[in-house]
Amino acid sequence: MIRLRIVKRQEPLGWQSxxxxxxxxxxxxxxSAVLLGLRGTPPIAGIVALFKGAFGSGYALEDSLVKAIPxxxxxxxxxxxxxxxxxxxxxxxxxxxxxxxATWVAxxxxxxxxxxxxxxxxxxxxxxxxxxxxxxxxxxxxxxxNEIIVTLMMNYIAILFLDYLVYGIWKDPKSFGFPVTPEFSxxxxxxxxxxxxxxxGLVHCLVLGVAVWILFRYTRVGFEIKAGGDSVRAAxxxxxxxxxxxxxxxxxxxxxxxxxxxxxxxxxxNRLQPSIMVGYGYTAIVVAWLARLxxxxxxxxxxxxxxLRVGVENLQLDxxxxxxxxxxVEGLVLLGVLAAGLFSYYRLVVExxxxx
Amino acid sequence: MTIEVxxxxxxxxxxxxxxxxxxxxxxxxxxxxGVLNLGVEGVMIIGALxxxxxxxxxxxxxxxxxxxxxxxxxxxxxxxxxxxWFQGNQVVSGLALTILGTGLANYLGTSFVGQSTPGFxxxxxxxxxKIPFLGAVFFNQDPLVYFxxxxxxxxxxxxxxxxxxxxxxxxxxxxAAATAGGLNVVTYRWAGILIGGFFMGxxxxxxxxxxxxxxxxxxxxxxGWIAVALVIxxxxxxxxxxxxxxxxxxxxxxxxxxxxxxxxxxxxxxxxLPYALTIIVLALSSWRQGASEAPAALGIxxxxxD
Numbered sequence: 001m002i003r004l005r006i007v008k009r010q011e012p013l014g015w016q017s018x019x020x021x022x023x024x025x026x027x028x029x030x031x032s033a034v035l036l037g038l039r040g041t042p043p044i045a046g047i048v049a050l051f052k053g054a055f056g057s058g059y060a061l062e063d064s065l066v067k068a069i070p071x072x073x074x075x076x077x078x079x080x081x082x083x084x085x086x087x088x089x090x091x092x093x094x095x096x097x098x099x100x101x102a103t104w105v106a107x108x109x110x111x112x113x114x115x116x117x118x119x120x121x122x123x124x125x126x127x128x129x130x131x132x133x134x135x136x137x138x139x140x141x142x143x144x145x146n147e148i149i150v151t152l153m154m155n156y157i158a159i160l161f162l163d164y165l166v167y168g169i170w171k172d173p174k175s176f177g178f179p180v181t182p183e184f185s186x187x188x189x190x191x192x193x194x195x196x197x198x199x200x201g202l203v204h205c206l207v208l209g210v211a212v213w214i215l216f217r218y219t220r221v222g223f224e225i226k227a228g229g230d231s232v233r234a235a236x237x238x239x240x241x242x243x244x245x246x247x248x249x250x251x252x253x254x255x256x257x258x259x260x261x262x263x264x265x266x267x268x269x270n271r272l273q274p275s276i277m278v279g280y281g282y283t284a285i286v287v288a289w290l291a292r293l294x295x296x297x298x299x300x301x302x303x304x305x306x307x308l309r310v311g312v313e314n315l316q317l318d319x320x321x322x323x324x325x326x327x328x329v330e331g332l333v334l335l336g337v338l339a340a341g342l343f344s345y346y347r348l349v350v351e352x353x354x355x356x
Numbered sequence: 357m358t359i360e361v362x363x364x365x366x367x368x369x370x371x372x373x374x375x376x377x378x379x380x381x382x383x384x385x386x387x388x389x390g391v392l393n394l395g396v397e398g399v400m401i402i403g404a405l406x407x408x409x410x411x412x413x414x415x416x417x418x419x420x421x422x423x424x425x426x427x428x429x430x431x432x433x434x435x436x437x438x439x440x441w442f443q444g445n446q447v448v449s450g451l452a453l454t455i456l457g458t459g460l461a462n463y464l465g466t467s468f469v470g471q472s473t474p475g476f477x478x479x480x481x482x483x484x485x486k487i488p489f490l491g492a493v494f495f496n497q498d499p500l501v502y503f504x505x506x507x508x509x510x511x512x513x514x515x516x517x518x519x520x521x522x523x524x525x526x527x528x529x530x531x532a533a534a535t536a537g538g539l540n541v542v543t544y545r546w547a548g549i550l551i552g553g554f555f556m557g558x559x560x561x562x563x564x565x566x567x568x569x570x571x572x573x574x575x576x577x578x579x580g581w582i583a584v585a586l587v588i589x590x591x592x593x594x595x596x597x598x599x600x601x602x603x604x605x606x607x608x609x610x611x612x613x614x615x616x617x618x619x620x621x622x623x624x625x626x627x628x629l630p631y632a633l634t635i636i637v638l639a640l641s642s643w644r645q646g647a648s649e650a651p652a653a654l655g656i657x658x659x660x661x662d
């Protein structure tokens with residue numbers, strides 16, 4: 001009789017695990033194709049339309065890149081927190097607060113020159129995002145509340161607060177009743193790179209991505225975060241300032257999501273409106289996990305999942321597939337990658353055994 | 357507040373609390389076995405859609421209700437595969453389940469948005485419904501509400517007075533010792549995940565079959581997450597879960613009542629109430645050392661060969 005057994009590897013897999021992740025993604029896409037068929041969409045044509053829509057033309061690639069910007073920044077943020085095993089599910093809300101902070105500056109001081117106005121918007125966005133991230137951190141430290149639930153509840157509250165502002169005091173009187181703020185002044189808008197549709201936020205991403213990479217690679221704090229994440233007890237025993245690290249990662253995490261909110265409001269939408277909230281903060285979690293919290297991989301994964309969003313928009317237009325299809329693919333890919341993680345640490349052994 | 361306002365408000369409190377109660381009880385069972393399932397929101401919404409569709413097709417709400425529970429079990433099964441077979445991270449797997457579940461329900465439910473289904477309606481219980489005040493609040497409800505009056509006690513009996521319940525709790529408290537004692541911990545965790553998923557699915561079905569009879573996108577609206585918080589508030593005890601669920605039912609009913617009464621407060625601010633209350637309740641119960649009541653091995657996978 002042949003039996004399968006799993007045995008722990010001596011060393012976890014390195015780069016080879018990318019193949020396992022790829023296999024998990026392919027498997028998840030196959031399952032998603034089956035679901036397309038379930039609602040009467042031809043599966044193969046659907047997957048083709050998905051890829052064409054995402055990466056099939058210069059315009060599509062640009063669109064994917066534009067959407068990758070906020071996803072990348074949010075994901076970079078949650079990855080910092082995840083490194084310390086702090087489960088910040090609140091990028092969505094921190095992003096909202098960032099957009100709100102930036103909008104407040106843009107609407108209050110529209111005539112400042114861009115080189116003062118835009119840094120002020122960034123500062124306010126980062127401050128607001130960080131503050132929103134620090135609330136769950138403080139509650140966790142003081143009262144030992146579970147940060148997963150608090151960050152999540154604060155997402156709902158942040159989105160409703162954004163609604164409150166744009167339906168109320170910030171509503172553009174000339175908007176014919178639509179819940180939007182007035183358009184930002186030109187000085188408040190982050191422009192596009194050359195003749196492309198991609199905004200300068202891409203450069204912000206590069207700089208911040210490298211900064212986070214340096215943080216973990218070369219700084220003491222980065223090392224402490226990693227050590228604290230590997231074992232809380234050991235870190236405390238070794239005298240690491242664990243409580244302060246929690247505050248720090250939540251502030252950084254929220255700040256990066258806030259920065260993403262600034263870019264989305266300023267560069268992409270040019271104002272604040274409810275449709276700014278499309279779930280980038282949740283996609284960011286999927287991305288961070290796909291990329292195993294590594295900044296460079298986060299860049300690649302952010303681009304892929306941004307492509308998925310653009311592709312699904314194409315599916316919607318071409319084949320009337322509901323937008324929620326994108327969530328299905330995200331969920332399946334994440335489950336697949338989680339399960340596939342086993343093979344990085346264990347291997348399957350086939351044993352031939354006599355049953356006599 | 358006059359009695360004419362108070363009675364419907366309290367009756368609505370019970371109704372709003374019921375779906376959260378089902379889901380909270382489900383999560384308690386799962387967590388007691390040592391598995392954290394953060395996918396409640398996703399499991400609930402799959403239950404809601406299944407209940408809606410089965411009732412629409414068969415016209416039998418009871419069948420629809422059970423089918424919704426089974427659909428919940430099926431989605432929770434994925435969590436078991438990832439966490440029990442593949443040792444995946446329980447937190448992230450739960451999130452994935454929520455993303456997948458809400459995606460699936462919104463995707464498959466698209467063509468039914470705004471459409472209605474036959475479901476449950478209030479049935480007054482003879483005699484009991486005649487009790488002044490209490491009768492109108494508690495005994496003029498639909499059958500699914502009546503079921504929750506005994507369910508926490510049944511689950512309590514199962515967990516604390518049956519051999520199976522003992523094994524399940526052992527799998528969550530001291531899996532290594534339980535294994536040494538000859539229990540198959542993984543089997544008990546499977547039971548925790550699948551039974552828990554069943555009740556989460558029932559909670560979702562309450563939303564589409566009794567609370568409203570209409571399908572809407574994102575019908576659960578964060579109730580699954582509130583249930584996760586309520587488990588902590590309830591110190592993992594089924595009886596306290598009932599109290600917590602009605603607390604939230606109350607705030608939801610009050611919020612609807614204020615909207616209907618035409619308050620000057622913005623509806624966005626009113627809608628924040630349940631979420632803000634979740635944080636407050638969680639902070640209070642954690643402060644009162646609730647976290648130390650969690651099953652000791654909650655969220656920790658059983659490595660193969662252990």
